[in-house]
Amino acid sequence: MSQTTTGTGADAVLDALDPEQREVASTLSGPLCVLAGAGTGKTRAITHRIAYGVHAGIYTPQQVLAVTFTARAAGEMRARLRDLGVHGVQARTFHAAALRQLHYFWPQAIGGAAPEVMPHKAGLVAEAGSRLRLQLDRSSVRDLAAEVEWAKVSMLTPETYPAAARRAGRDPAGLDVTAAARVLALYEEVKTERGVIDFEDVLLVTAGVLQDHPQIAETVRRQYRHFVVDEYQDVSPLQQRLLDLWLGGRDELCVVGDASQTIYSFTGASPKYLLDFQRRFTGAKLVRLVRDYRSTPQVVNLANRLLDAVPPAHRTARVELVAQRPKGPEPSFTGYDDDVAESAGIARRIKALVADGVRPREVAVLFRTNAQSEPLEQAMAEAGLAYVLRGGERFFSRREVREAVMLLRGAARSTDAEMPLGQAARDVLVSGGWTLQTPSASGAVRERWESLQALAGLADEVEAARPGATLSDLVAELDERSAAQHAPTVEGVTLASLHSAKGLEWDAVFLTGMSEGLMPISMADGQTAVEEERRLLYVGITRAREHLHLSWARSRTPGGRATRKPSRFLDGLRPDTEDGGGSTGSAPSSKRGRGGSRKATAKCRTCGKPLMTGAERKVGRCDDCPPTYDEQTFENLRAWRLAVATATSVPAFVVFTDATLVALAEGKPDDVAGLARIPGIGATKRDRYGAQVLAVLGGEDPAVVAEAAVGPPAAE
Known part of the structure; x- marks a missing residue:
């Protein structure tokens, strides 16, 4: 039920919310499910809900646990709560929350100090494979490490793994699932010999402690009375098990998610907990956030049309976005001769945007696989565009950043507190090598300057959010961000995979490699896998605020055969003449039958629907129709x-x-x-x-x- 208050401070928290966000924020008790579309202000809604509950006297901050999936998202949640005058709420990732509890209760439950958590699995997976006399290269070890993670978050043992892996269509580094199960078993033995645990063990062991020690479980449940789970569509069976143990049969739970953004099923994530929430919690309230404040109507329309094409058998509880921003430019669709030409064309368009006033930090180029970044990096360098490759060295691990933070920490003890924070921070950064003018040099010199410039920009953000803030406040912000690896934005074009772009947004987004085999990826076999690829493209589209460009190349290398075709997902989205900027129109795929003497679209012989995958076309029947063979x-x-x-x-x-x-x-x-x-x-x-x-x-x-x-x- 919804609880309200007449407190002026509490009511002020609701003033800036739209009707649906206000409904979320004012529903303070009982199970609540929020279906929040991309750009609809879900983080705003749930942080205001927590703040409203605290200011209304319904919540005690220390009794609220908010969990999400990335350190960055948790850090942003804490920052927003702080700006709303709320302190003491635990906003953490699942792993961070579990690890904190594990360290605290390990001596009581098991005895001694908690074991070290391994930062990486690869070494032990390689050793397990070596003991089994398997010839594993680096990529095979990496794939098996991912398989270990999938098995553990799916709560599988080496004994139950083979059957589950077959049902899920897993391909563990090309090994038979029985052989992979032996690797899993031996990996656990090696880990025990070393006396270490991995990140999945943090959740598994915490769940085991709560399950086997009722007094510890009761202590945790007394501590946390209200729970919020963000990105609930990405919960794994193991995370859901831990959440159930935290709840202990209670229903003071608010979950937020969007089934249309489920893109991590390969890691064990499942939207079923979001979709079945009202069935699991009788009387749960459902609120839909549909007002998209991020993107222009043109971008929103493209995103909605992409999901309109989802086959009926694969449709879920979808949020139809309603754009709130003024009109913007139409998305562009461009075909290029090869990957090099595509990268160069994207760089030219970015230079034009920057010349028109778009900041480089507000531009992103997104791709399906990390291997696609190399020609893009080269094109950015040749065009003189600074760029940031997501997944590189962590911001707070960079030498210049560590040295600058030390200088800021020392200056915080002596600098005049009356000096504006932005000016004070810049004075300190100058002594660390920062200059007001952007250096003309590239490479390491430019990267160092960009790191320090990001710190200067962060000082401006802190000052704007908290007028009168001092260097001490900035240092405290940096300490918190460092612990959460929540880096400030660096001034440069972002190059990132579609998966790593989840949760981010930019003024301009370039979606590159929009061709069959890359989108959907050639490994997506079966309609379920293809639909996850569609959702991945949906995530990419909805990262754009205003400018959106989709492109593909007909060939991988200059002079190569033009065998690539535009992605099937673009059918019905791109206009008949999809190319711009002097590009030549792409030849439509013969499998989609666009006029002339080209072959008609392959259709299911049972229901007549288009056949979407190679496997479907091979058998002449879609996955949704029953077999017609003996x-x-x-x-x-x-x-x-x-x-x-x-x-x-x-x-x-x-x-x-x-x-x-x-x-x-x-x-x-x-x-x-x-x-x-x-x-x-x-x-x-x-x-x-x-x-x-x-x-x-x-x-x-x-x-x-x-x-x-x-x-x-x-x-x-």
């Missing part, structure tokens, strides 16, 4: 494939993929000519396996067919 035929083919793969010591998919087996079971060719019409069966595979496949389809025993062709496994 299941026994398919199982016979699988049994034959397994026998051949075992006898020849190759992975099963090397023989034939599941999609090819489905196509065979549905087509049931009875001669070599018929086999040739099955996608995925070229001349080499027809020669090698054609007679065997026809024999199995003809009803012969698959094991006998395989043994007759390759001999029994014992002979290998």
Whole structure:
């Protein structure tokens, strides 16, 4: 139910909110679910809710725990609460909150000091693989480390992992899931030998302590009476388990999320907890935040249209955004000859924006994979544009930043408190090598200046938020940000992956590499995976406040074959003549049938819907429609494939993929000519396996067919 107060201070907290935000902020008790679209002010709503509750006397600050998913978001939440006059609220990431509790209760629950938390898994994963005599390169180790994380946040053991991995379609560094499970088991053994824990253990062990020690759980529940969870669509089963233990059956919980921004399912995140919230908490209130204050109507319209194309079977509780800003420029769609030309074209457009007054720090170039950054970095350098690559060295770890903070800390003890903060900070930074003029040099000199310039800019922000603030206040802000790794914004164009851009926004956004194979990524097999790619593009679009440019290249290298086509997600979004700025129009994909003699769009033979993935096109049926083949035929083919793969010591998919087996079971060719019409069966595979496949389809025993062709496994 909604609680209100007549307190002037509390009511003032609500004055600047729109009706939906006000409803969130004034609902102080009971379960509350907020479906908040991109740019609708969700952080504003939940921080004002906490502030309103505190000022109204309903909440005690120390009894509120607000959790989110990044240190940056937690830091921003704390800063906003402080500006609203609220101190003492715990705003942390799940891991930070759990680690704090683990350190405090470890001596009581287990004894001794809590073990060290490993910063990285790669070393121990590599050792586990080595003990199993697996040949793992660096990328395989990295992929297996990610698989360890997925298994643990999904609350799987090495014993339960294989079945779950098969259901989820996991591909653990190319290993069979049984082999991956052995790596998981041995990784745990190595970790125990070293006496360390990993980040997932922080959540697992904390949950175990609360589960096994009722008195500790009761202490935590007495401490925290009200809970807020941001980005709830990204909660994993393990995080939800810990949240349930914190709650202890209570319902003083506010969750905020947007199912249309679920982009981390590969890490174990699931929107099901957000979507099922009202079912799990009877009588829960639901509020939708739909007013988009971030983006122009043109950007909002494009984002809404992108989600309009989601197939009915994959639609969830969606927020239809309503733009609140004045009109802006239309998004542009540009095709380039190759990646180098695309990067150079983007750099030219950015220079034009900067010349028109857009600050470099308000421009971002977003891409699907980190490997796409290299030509962009080169183009930025050649154009004389400063840039920041997200994921590089942490801001507060930079030498010049550490030295500047030391100077500011010393000056805070002696500087005239009457001097404006911005001026005082700049006087100190000058002694550290900062200059008022931007240096003409590039490289390390420019990077050092940009770091110090970011500190000067932060001083201005603190002064604007808190008139009369001093160097001591700035140092305190820096200490808090350093602990949370909440860096100030550096003056330069941001280059970042779409995943790392979540939660950020810029005046101008360039979405590069918008071609099939990159968006959606070629590894997205199946409609569920393709729809996650669509949501990733939605996140990219909604990062833009005003200027939005989408582009793709027909070829990877200059002079290469123009085999790339614009992303299927752009169908219906880009105008007929999608290119601008002197670019030549992209040739539409033959698979989408845009006029002329090109082939028509491949459609499902059952329901007639367009086929979206290679696997769907291979079998001629969409994932939503039931199979039209004889299941026994398919199982016979699988049994034959397994026998051949075992006898020849190759992975099963090397023989034939599941999609090819489905196509065979549905087509049931009875001669070599018929086999040739099955996608995925070229001349080499027809020669090698054609007679065997026809024999199995003809009803012969698959094991006998395989043994007759390759001999029994014992002979290998």
